[in-house]
Amino acid sequence: MSTRVKPSAFSGVKLIVKRELGQYLSTWAGYVIAAAMLLLSGLLFNVFALGSSPRYSADVLSDYFFYTSGTTITAGILLSMRLIAEERAAGTLPLLTTSSLTDGQIIIAKYFSALASLALFLLLTIYMPALVLYSGKISLGHVFAGYLGLLLIGSSSIAIGLFGSTVVKSQLVAAIVAGVITVVMLSLWMTARVVEGPLGDVVGYLALHDKHFRPFMDGNVSTSNVVFYLSVTAFFLVLSRNVLEGRRWRA
Amino acid sequence: MIRTESLTKFYGTRCAVRDLSVSIADHEIVGFLGLNGAGKTTALRMLAGLLAPSSGKIEVEGRDLGGEHAEDVRWRIGFLPDRPPLYDDMTVRGYLAFAAQLRGFDEAKVPRRVDEVLELTSLGQYADEVISHLSHGYRQRAGIAQAVIHDPALVILDEPTSGLDPVQILEMRKLIRDLKAQHTVLLSSHNLPEISQTCDRLLVIRDGQLVATGSEADLSHKLGSGAKVELELVGGGEAVEAALAKAKAANLISAYGKEQKDGAWQVQATLQTGPEVLAKACIEGGLGLRRLQPLATELESLFLELTKA
Numbered sequence: 001m002s003t004r005v006k007p008s009a010f011s012g013v014k015l016i017v018k019r020e021l022g023q024y025l026s027t028w029a030g031y032v033i034a035a036a037m038l039l040l041s042g043l044l045f046n047v048f049a050l051g052s053s054p055r056y057s058a059d060v061l062s063d064y065f066f067y068t069s070g071t072t073i074t075a076g077i078l079l080s081m082r083l084i085a086e087e088r089a090a091g092t093l094p095l096l097t098t099s100s101l102t103d104g105q106i107i108i109a110k111y112f113s114a115l116a117s118l119a120l121f122l123l124l125t126i127y128m129p130a131l132v133l134y135s136g137k138i139s140l141g142h143v144f145a146g147y148l149g150l151l152l153i154g155s156s157s158i159a160i161g162l163f164g165s166t167v168v169k170s171q172l173v174a175a176i177v178a179g180v181i182t183v184v185m186l187s188l189w190m191t192a193r194v195v196e197g198p199l200g201d202v203v204g205y206l207a208l209h210d211k212h213f214r215p216f217m218d219g220n221v222s223t224s225n226v227v228f229y230l231s232v233t234a235f236f237l238v239l240s241r242n243v244l245e246g247r248r249w250r251a
Numbered sequence: 252m253i254r255t256e257s258l259t260k261f262y263g264t265r266c267a268v269r270d271l272s273v274s275i276a277d278h279e280i281v282g283f284l285g286l287n288g289a290g291k292t293t294a295l296r297m298l299a300g301l302l303a304p305s306s307g308k309i310e311v312e313g314r315d316l317g318g319e320h321a322e323d324v325r326w327r328i329g330f331l332p333d334r335p336p337l338y339d340d341m342t343v344r345g346y347l348a349f350a351a352q353l354r355g356f357d358e359a360k361v362p363r364r365v366d367e368v369l370e371l372t373s374l375g376q377y378a379d380e381v382i383s384h385l386s387h388g389y390r391q392r393a394g395i396a397q398a399v400i401h402d403p404a405l406v407i408l409d410e411p412t413s414g415l416d417p418v419q420i421l422e423m424r425k426l427i428r429d430l431k432a433q434h435t436v437l438l439s440s441h442n443l444p445e446i447s448q449t450c451d452r453l454l455v456i457r458d459g460q461l462v463a464t465g466s467e468a469d470l471s472h473k474l475g476s477g478a479k480v481e482l483e484l485v486g487g488g489e490a491v492e493a494a495l496a497k498a499k500a501a502n503l504i505s506a507y508g509k510e511q512k513d514g515a516w517q518v519q520a521t522l523q524t525g526p527e528v529l530a531k532a533c534i535e536g537g538l539g540l541r542r543l544q545p546l547a548t549e550l551e552s553l554f555l556e557l558t559k560a
Contacts, residue, residue, distance in 0.1 A: 008355065015352050023340075095336040095397065098299055099353045100326035248303045 012101045013109040020113030024079070034121045037075045041068050045128045057136025058219070064128055065146035065217040069209065072122065072150045073157040073182060079117055080161030081175040083110040084244065088169045103244040107162065107237055114158045115151075122150055142219030149216020152229035156208065157182060159236035166243040182208065185232075208232070252277045252435060253298070253405055258307035260293050260459075267293040268459045271307070277404075280431050282450035283439035286558050290459035291439040292333065292409055298437065299330035299407050312404055326354045329403035329434070333410045335394025339383035343374055343393055346382060347400050354401035364400065372396045372426060388419040395426065399434060406430055408438040412445055424449050443554055447545065455557045463557050467545065468525065470557065479546040480526055482518040485539030491516045494536030503529050515541060 024030035044067035049060050087093040096106050129143045157178070164178035165171070185208035192204030204211065205228075212225045258271040268290040275281050283291040296302040298309060300316050309316040316324045338346055347365045356364060369375045372392045377385060382393060391411060398406050411427065412420045427449050430436050440446050446453060447467045455463040455470070463470050468478045484491050488511070495507050495518065507520040522529060526543055533540050 011358075012353055012355070015349065019349060026340075090339070091332065091334040092336040092338055094299075094301055094330060094332050095350060095353070097301055098325055098328065098330045100322050100355055101353075102322050248301065 009101060009105050012099060013105050013112070016096070016101075016106070016109035017113045017116065020083070020110065021116055024113070024117045029082075030117065033075055033078050034124065037071045037121050038124055040071045041125050041128065044068070044071070057132050057138045058142060060136070061129060061132050061138050061142055061146065062217045062219075064132070065149065066213075068125060068150060069153050069213055069217075072118070072154040073186075073208075075121060076114070076118055076154040076157030077161040077164075077175055077178045077182065079114040080110075080158045081165055081178060082171045083114060083162055084165040084240075085169055085171045085174045086165075089171075097244075097248075103248075104241045107166075107241045107244060111158060111162055111233075111237055114162070115155055118154045118158065119151060122147060122154070139219065145216050145219045145221045148221060148226075149213055152216070152226060152233075153208070153213055156229050156232040156236070159233040159240070160185075163236045163240045163243070166240045252312055253437070254308075254310045255298070256308040256310075258294070258297060258309065259305050260290075260297060260302065261305045266459055268297070268304075268456075271456075271459075271461055273454060273461065273464070275405075275435055275437065277435055278431055279452060280427065280436040280438070280450045281452045281454060282446040283437070283456060284443075284446050284453050284554065284558075285439075285456035287441075289456045289558065291456055293459075294456065295330075295407050295409050295437065295439055296332075298405075299328055299332075300325040301330070301332075326401065327404045329398030329401065329406045331391075331394045331398045331406075331408045331411060333413065335390055336397070337382045337390060337393055340381065342379050342381055343385070343396075344369070344378045346393065347396055350397040351400045354403075356401050364402070368396045368400050371399070371429065373422070387414050388416070388422075391415060391419075391423065392426070395430075399430060402433065404435060406434045406436045408436065410440055411438055412440060420445060455554075457558050468522065478522045478526075480520055480522055480529070481542070481544055481546055482516075482520065482529075482533065482540065483542040484516040484518055484533060485514075485541060486516070486537060488516070490537055491518070494533055494538055495520070497536065498529060498532050501532070503532055519546065 045064050048067055049063040051060075084093070087096065097103070101109070126147075129138075129146070132138055133140075133143065160181050161174070161178040164174040164176075164181070167177055168174050185206065188203050188207035189210035192200045192207065194200075195203050212228045215222055215225055253275040255271055255273050258268060259266065260268040271294055283294065285291050293302065297304050298316075300321055304317060311324050311327050314324045314327075318324070338349070341349065344365055347368060348361050351361045351364055352358060369378050372395055374389065374392050374396060377389055382390070385393060391414075395408065395411065398408065408427070412423050415423060424445060427436060427438065438450070452464065452466055453470060454461060484494075486494075491509060495504070495509070498504050498520075499507065503522070503524050504520040505523050507518055509516050509518040511517075520529070526545075530540055530543050
């Protein structure tokens, strides 16, 4: 009689997250992305957010979140571009796709590993708002809201990057695919200006940064903006799952 | 325990596998034999759950692999693709532990299971070696180790001896035969002697369709030629002639030829029965039997006969 029992999906997801996190922290790629993110954020903070003339601390912090959102989006794409593409290129994807995990669980595991890494990288930037907090007058709520916004916009870019990674085998091309989608979504606010009527409103609503991130920059958390970023994330994760599942039907 | 029913796969309008219906019993080693592009890999990938069939059904231990919860069936299968799915940055031990846990093997029992599989695949001395440092032969072994680490019911090996040297092929053959004690094994190969010497049964596939199934002797018999074997017998010329004539009269062989070489008789005969029956008849005839083996050339002609368009 067989002693085999059905494995738990949670432990499989946890295992992949652990391995991916180990990959980010044990290879140069993770450190290069973290270092580049810190360097860029620090430079933008010093040159643009702090500026050369006296400013209100809250404005400095808002600008800091504005500039850091750009590095966060870029880091999200760089972290996620390899997630599936690298497995396909190395021929290791069958190890995952023949396991007891569903394609959706594989995507979720990959997503959370990149999100956890991004959260860790964001944690390293906390010294900049801490400096503003120390030498100026800002609320902790403003800092919290800003970082929640960064995590949410980062989550969306990771989902977009993961989608790019499921579509093509090359990490570079995956990053380009994700970059194009992100730029298009970022620039929808400009498109909305030339589209009239309700369609213009819809296009403006879909802009990745404009209406939805600015409230976080200013320390305001609204459910609708949180829901927007979670929806973008969910949409691209479902697309990624469908692409991965579709491979079982093609080749 | 493994059954496929009218399994069909289309890539666009091209049919890669058509109406494949086979049944494989527990602890059987079955070999897929066919030319390049015949549909072997497509069939194996469908059986591993990597590829969805266009139509048809696959059952593993009575459970439908194409059903709503295919993942519940997939972990009962171990699969070695033509390119082993190895993480180069991990040690062999770490990788096998990862693969075992990924397939739900009880975490507390993983170290012991890893040791068992390292021993089975003779990877013990490389257990703590990083996979990128392994030679091609040992990478193949690590690939087989990941396929069996979770003690699956069915092990599928796609070209397991591809790129191995003759010594490694012999070792791999033994390893595959050793798997039979615990698993049902389905493999594909272009290496005809390997298929013949490793497998209990052959499935010959041509243009995506199953054209013959059975042991090498069965297939030869079905083709009407009878398997050809070579024997090395020790004894007097008259005794050898008498034993062979008697075997022919008893319909154990249909034809034979012999020549004396290095103090023994090299005999080529066409079997009408199992080789073990002929061996017994020779020994009972008072002859020494040094060797009895199928003629490779016969196997090749059988392969060509079955796979030609």
